[in-house]
Amino acid sequence: xxxxxxxxxxxxxxxxxxxxxxxxxxxxxxxxxxxxxxxxxxxxxxxxxxxxxxxxxxxxxxxxxxxxxxxxxxxxxxxxxxxxxxxxxxxxxxxxxxxxxxxxxxxxxxxxxxxxxxxxxxxxxxxxxxxxxxxxxxxxxxxxxxxxxxxxxxxxxxxxxxxxxxxxxxxxxxxxxxxxxxxxxxxxxxxxxxxxxxxxxxxxxxxxxxxxxxxxxxxxxxxxxxxxxxxxxxxxxxxxxxxxxxxxxxxxxxxxxxxxxxxxxxxxxxxxxxxxxxxxxxxxxxxxxxxxxxxxxxxxxxxxxxxxxxxxxxxxxxxxxxxxxxxxxxxxxxxxxxxxxxxxxxxxxxxxxxxxxxxxxxxxxxxxxxxxxxxxxxxxxxxxxxxxxxxxxxxxxxxxxxxxxxxxxxxxxxxxxxxxxxxxxx
Amino acid sequence: xxxxxxxxxxxxxxxxxxxxxxxxxxxxxxxxxxxxxxxxxxxxxxxxxxxxxxxxxxxxxxxxxxxxxxxxxxxxxxxxxxxxxxxxxxxxxxxxxxxxxxxxxxxxxxxxxxxxxxxxxxxxxxxxxxxxxxxxxxxxxxxxxxxxxxxxxxxxxxxxxxxxxxxxxxxxxxxxxxxxxxxxxxxxxxxxxxxxxxxxxxxxxxxxxxxxxxxxxxxxxxxxxxxxx
Numbered sequence: 001x002x003x004x005x006x007x008x009x010x011x012x013x014x015x016x017x018x019x020x021x022x023x024x025x026x027x028x029x030x031x032x033x034x035x036x037x038x039x040x041x042x043x044x045x046x047x048x049x050x051x052x053x054x055x056x057x058x059x060x061x062x063x064x065x066x067x068x069x070x071x072x073x074x075x076x077x078x079x080x081x082x083x084x085x086x087x088x089x090x091x092x093x094x095x096x097x098x099x100x101x102x103x104x105x106x107x108x109x110x111x112x113x114x115x116x117x118x119x120x121x122x123x124x125x126x127x128x129x130x131x132x133x134x135x136x137x138x139x140x141x142x143x144x145x146x147x148x149x150x151x152x153x154x155x156x157x158x159x160x161x162x163x164x165x166x167x168x169x170x171x172x173x174x175x176x177x178x179x180x181x182x183x184x185x186x187x188x189x190x191x192x193x194x195x196x197x198x199x200x201x202x203x204x205x206x207x208x209x210x211x212x213x214x215x216x217x218x219x220x221x222x223x224x225x226x227x228x229x230x231x232x233x234x235x236x237x238x239x240x241x242x243x244x245x246x247x248x249x250x251x252x253x254x255x256x257x258x259x260x261x262x263x264x265x266x267x268x269x270x271x272x273x274x275x276x277x278x279x280x281x282x283x284x285x286x287x288x289x290x291x292x293x294x295x296x297x298x299x300x301x302x303x304x305x306x307x308x309x310x311x312x313x314x315x316x317x318x319x320x321x322x323x324x325x326x327x328x329x330x331x332x333x334x335x336x337x338x339x340x341x342x343x344x345x346x347x348x349x350x351x352x353x354x355x356x357x358x359x360x361x362x363x364x365x366x367x368x369x370x371x372x373x374x375x376x377x378x379x380x381x382x383x384x385x386x387x388x389x390x391x392x393x394x395x396x397x398x399x400x401x402x403x404x405x406x407x408x409x410x411x412x413x414x415x416x417x418x419x420x421x422x423x424x425x426x
Numbered sequence: 427x428x429x430x431x432x433x434x435x436x437x438x439x440x441x442x443x444x445x446x447x448x449x450x451x452x453x454x455x456x457x458x459x460x461x462x463x464x465x466x467x468x469x470x471x472x473x474x475x476x477x478x479x480x481x482x483x484x485x486x487x488x489x490x491x492x493x494x495x496x497x498x499x500x501x502x503x504x505x506x507x508x509x510x511x512x513x514x515x516x517x518x519x520x521x522x523x524x525x526x527x528x529x530x531x532x533x534x535x536x537x538x539x540x541x542x543x544x545x546x547x548x549x550x551x552x553x554x555x556x557x558x559x560x561x562x563x564x565x566x567x568x569x570x571x572x573x574x575x576x577x578x579x580x581x582x583x584x585x586x587x588x589x590x591x592x593x594x595x596x597x598x599x600x601x602x603x604x605x606x607x608x609x610x611x612x613x614x615x616x617x618x619x620x621x622x623x624x625x626x627x628x629x630x631x632x633x634x635x636x637x638x639x640x641x642x643x644x645x646x647x648x649x650x651x652x653x654x655x
Contacts (some may be wrong), residue, residue: 200454279551285509425580
């Protein structure tokens with residue numbers, strides 16, 4: 001594989017990842033002395049047992065002022081500071097009860113919170129520094145309700161002070177990578193990243209697979225373009241093609257090649273390009289059928305069993321025939337398990353689901369088809385249709401569909417893929 | 427929705443669907459129900475034939491002008507091809523004799539809700555309407571999991587009606603799932619499995635995004651069968 005054949009592969013984001021990256025909600029926070037964090041937490045959870053703390057476990061619950069993102073530091077400046085009882089009584093000896101403001105006093109702006117120097121007073125101040133504590137989403141309480149509840153409990157009850165509710169906008173769902181966690185910590189609120197991705201494949205899994213296929217992906221995508229050009233040349237299809245590759249043995253082996261055949265009539269002639277054509281002869285459908293035929297052949301069965309002309313699953317071009325005739329597939333294999341599919345364009349919803357039904361391992365395509373494609377989850381679209389996208393994200397919806405696989409796009413190859421009509425179902 | 431390049435732009439379109447355009451057979455008038463049941467009975471017959479052929483028992487018929495003009499059954503196991511669903515098999519027959527435009531006056535009757543793949547294919551072909559038996563919670567494309575029939579698309583939507591002979595469609599699937607599927611990898615022992623005959627009544631009749639309630643024995647077949655609908 002030549003170096004210049006390397007395709008830059010960009011992993012597709014899953015539907016849940018897209019959702020996780022854009023969904024935010026507002027949480028209540030209060031300033032409290034660090035040692036009261038647990039008791040305040042218990043008060044909240046006792047009052048709202050239906051609120052599951054797991055829902056906000058991707059956020060640091062107790063945060064020092066200095067770890068807040070810059071915009072919150074600006075908003076919450078100056079941070080409150082708990083004053084010592086002695087000083088309270090000194091300063092407010094005339095009052096029966098100290099006014100609330102005196103208990104949570106602002107720190108002097110120049111105050112150094114760190115304990116790095118040996119200044120004992122500085123360390124004492126640090127211990128007293130009030131922490132920012134995340135309570136719960138705003139839907140759990142009306143503000144007055146929550147204030148009343150907090151007021152009845154320590155530290156607010158014992159110190160006789162009014163809680164001041166703060167509002168913080170945070171990502172509603174956990175981050176899917178360390179990069180995202182860092183970015184969110186800067187943008188919203190300190191994040192506790194658990195090195196997992198609950199909304200898609202683990203980043204290390206994606207990285208490993210990208211590394212495995214990246215050097216040869218450009219060649220397979222080029223072969224898919226050849227397949228596309230060949231059937232288009234015959235006048236029987238759109239310039240769309242795909243290649244099925246078996247990489248389970250460590251090196252890439254082409255198992256099937258298919259170009260689009262939607263304009264091929266039942267008797268094998270080129271038809272006029274009106275209507276949807278033969279939808280069942282999309283390149284993906286043909287490739288899957290050719291893989292099945294090879295398995296039947298290898299198992300010593302008649303590959304034409306139950307065949308129908310309209311399925312168009314007989315190799316038609318030189319490239320398709322060469323791949324079909326190579327006896328390089330396990331007769332005992334199941335559907336397209338462990339196989340990869342490379343396409344010139346993003347497959348339509350039908351073909352995306354056909355790839356899922358066939359249990360492919362990986363899917364790589366060149367050009368996005370935002371008006372018809374079934375793989376992408378975001379609204380990025382392509383140059384011709386920015387901001388579009390059906391957002392089905394069929395490759396990774398494990399809670400809804402019964403198979404999942406990894407998927408990439410290759411923007412570099414997209415430029416080389418034929419420019420088919422925007423509304424074409426690939 | 428982009429509609430400027432709509433390929434069916436000049437043709438008569440289905441009325442635009444709203445939520446209420448997804449129907450439940452239980453809401454039908456008796457005479458209406460009788461009409462549809464006649465065709466669904468034929469689809470069930472195809473599903474029974476599939477079961478006898480060691481295929482996932484899903485069958486369908488396509489109906490035009492009140493007459494059946496195409497039949498299909500699942501053939502995924504025998505062809506080793508997970509996309510050979512009943513709808514594909516029937517259409518491969520029909521379209522070898524009739525032009526695609528015929529489908530705009532054609533209705534599909536299928537024992538199990540079309541999967542996401544078939545739902546998209548039917549929309550690309552411009553099917554007039556779809557009637558089905560039971561919902562498909564694993565990969566249904568017309569309300570069971572996704573709403574490919576009515577989601578944004580360059581193609582016009584089509585109306586769907588589910589629940590015609592639902593119990594029979596479920597029973598056929600259950601009969602299949604208590605058998606062995608030796609095509610699937612690492613088959614699990616099914617000998618101890620029992621055929622359950624009780625079918626819970628539907629308590630929710632809102633097909634859109636509201637799949638049929640979980641039915642014991644149907645929801646998650648432990649062996650990945652090649653397909654159902």
